Amino acid sequence: MLELNLIRTKPDFVKERLKVKNFTRLELVDEVVVLDVERRRLQQVSEAAQHESKSLSKQIPKLYKQGKRDEAETLKSQAGSLKESIKNYQEELKITEEKLHDALVQLPNLPHESVAVGFGADDNEVVAENGTHPDLGEDAKPHWELFEQYNIVSLELGSKIAGAGFPVFIGKGARLQRAMINFFLDEASKAGYQEYMPPLMVNKDSAYATGQLPDKEGQMYHVTIDDLYLIPTAEVPLTNIYRDTIVNEEDFPIKLTGYTPCFRREAGSYGAHVRGLNRVHQFEKVEIVQLTHPDKSYAALEEMAKHVGGILQKLGLPYRILRLCGGDATFTSALTYDFETYSAAQKRWLEVSSVSNFETFQSNRMKLRFRDSETKKMRLAHTLNGSALALARIVATVLENNQTPEGIVIPEVLRPYTGFDIID
RNA sequence: GGAGAGUUGGCAGAGUGGUCGAAUGCGGUAGUCUUGAAAACUAUUGACCUUUACGGGUCCAGGGGUUCGAAUCCCUUACUCUCCGCCA
Numbered sequence: 373m374l375e376l377n378l379i380r381t382k383p384d385f386v387k388e389r390l391k392v393k394n395f396t397r398l399e400l401v402d403e404v405v406v407l408d409v410e411r412r413r414l415q416q417v418s419e420a421a422q423h424e425s426k427s428l429s430k431q432i433p434k435l436y437k438q439g440k441r442d443e444a445e446t447l448k449s450q451a452g453s454l455k456e457s458i459k460n461y462q463e464e465l466k467i468t469e470e471k472l473h474d475a476l477v478q479l480p481n482l483p484h485e486s487v488a489v490g491f492g493a494d495d496n497e498v499v500a501e502n503g504t505h506p507d508l509g510e511d512a513k514p515h516w517e518l519f520e521q522y523n524i525v526s527l528e529l530g531s532k533i534a535g536a537g538f539p540v541f542i543g544k545g546a547r548l549q550r551a552m553i554n555f556f557l558d559e560a561s562k563a564g565y566q567e568y569m570p571p572l573m574v575n576k577d578s579a580y581a582t583g584q585l586p587d588k589e590g591q592m593y594h595v596t597i598d599d600l601y602l603i604p605t606a607e608v609p610l611t612n613i614y615r616d617t618i619v620n621e622e623d624f625p626i627k628l629t630g631y632t633p634c635f636r637r638e639a640g641s642y643g644a645h646v647r648g649l650n651r652v653h654q655f656e657k658v659e660i661v662q663l664t665h666p667d668k669s670y671a672a673l674e675e676m677a678k679h680v681g682g683i684l685q686k687l688g689l690p691y692r693i694l695r696l697c698g699g700d701a702t703f704t705s706a707l708t709y710d711f712e713t714y715s716a717a718q719k720r721w722l723e724v725s726s727v728s729n730f731e732t733f734q735s736n737r738m739k740l741r742f743r744d745s746e747t748k749k750m751r752l753a754h755t756l757n758g759s760a761l762a763l764a765r766i767v768a769t770v771l772e773n774n775q776t777p778e779g780i781v782i783p784e785v786l787r788p789y790t791g792f793d794i795i796d
Numbered sequence: 797g798g799a800g801a802g803u804u805g806g807c808a809g810a811g812u813g814g815u816c817g818a819a820u821g822c823g824g825u826a827g828u829c830u831u832g833a834a835a836a837c838u839a840u841u842g843a844c845c846u847u848u849a850c851g852g853g854u855c856c857a858g859g860g861g862u863u864c865g866a867a868u869c870c871c872u873u874a875c876u877c878u879c880c881g882c883c884a
Contacts, residue, residue, distance in 0.1 A: 422854090
């Protein structure tokens, strides 16, 4: 959620920045400004009436003590009628506050100044590229063909048990996944992230706090009977650990990690790009989250990007880093780096990690604050997160890029975790 | 799922209709004393909204109600604890 004060003082600046994100409903900004003025006016008249009512009430017991019953009764009836108007003011105030909030949560985060104008994936800027594309020859197989050849993943079984997009990992395939999860968690621990195992379902408050609601309502699985949402990413439960908290400035940066399955309805997607593991409803992911001092968040973003790049290098995967343009960046982020690995068999790039700085957008919704040691004032913290890494697609590229006539060679770093060095 | 008890400031813990935003203790901060520290003493110490400022308002788990007036009475929801049931 954008900070109200910024919209109040610089509405035109806000609109300019929102245009970079291709946000078209700029009239919402004006609406916020108008509602904000109205809200404050109503609050003032309401509070003035409350003040009067309060001082009347204080006089009543005094008058009784002095034996002035009649005067006390008069004040009582005055206070009684005041009560009516207070009630009316407060109702109006409440309605205005709700309208203001509704408008406010529909505004996406402002992009960082380095974010380029653009409409979609083609406008993203490649900021780094690493590793060489393996030459697998003409008969290289895409991962879904390798699944069948080695019997390590079954899409059909998943479809039978749950539905399309729920792969079943079998034998060495399952073991490879578990190995990666452990490897990624260990890497995060080494980098100073505290490990958590959070709930896989969250309530509405949590989903609002990190910005999945109301923006991504249709993308989450909703358990309606208990009004819970299956997490689309560990970002949601991990970041919400710090909802409604005031942290000590010296505790920054706070670094959290966690492995969870992620559930996504992926409503509306279709076509060749959803084959195999490219796009599924449930996948495994190790997430890293940082809560930082506002002055340090961009340094933290670089650090997190480096962490993700380091893991990809250890796995021996060629990758590139994209800085997302305004049109492709998410609702909540100020700046996002996407990591893509090159799938040599599919001959295309697959997104395997997304590292973002949300600045105060999430912390404003969450009321995640700290007391600034210099000014002694409360300030909003900055929140960041990134995948380190998302499993399904990493499995896909590892399988494809490491295929040999003898079998699929397991990357060196994973062997202590898998207990085998080849899938054959 | 059933029965009972509870939820007060950073923590502990008073407070059962009117000067309670809330005693007291601990903790925190500042000062005195000290070469320094500790101890002692003194002062100070919640959050939020609003206001140029003075000030005003809200918050005693959340929501609703009674009353001129609610931390205090009533209803309701959530959570915690104890017992029972069920269960990996």
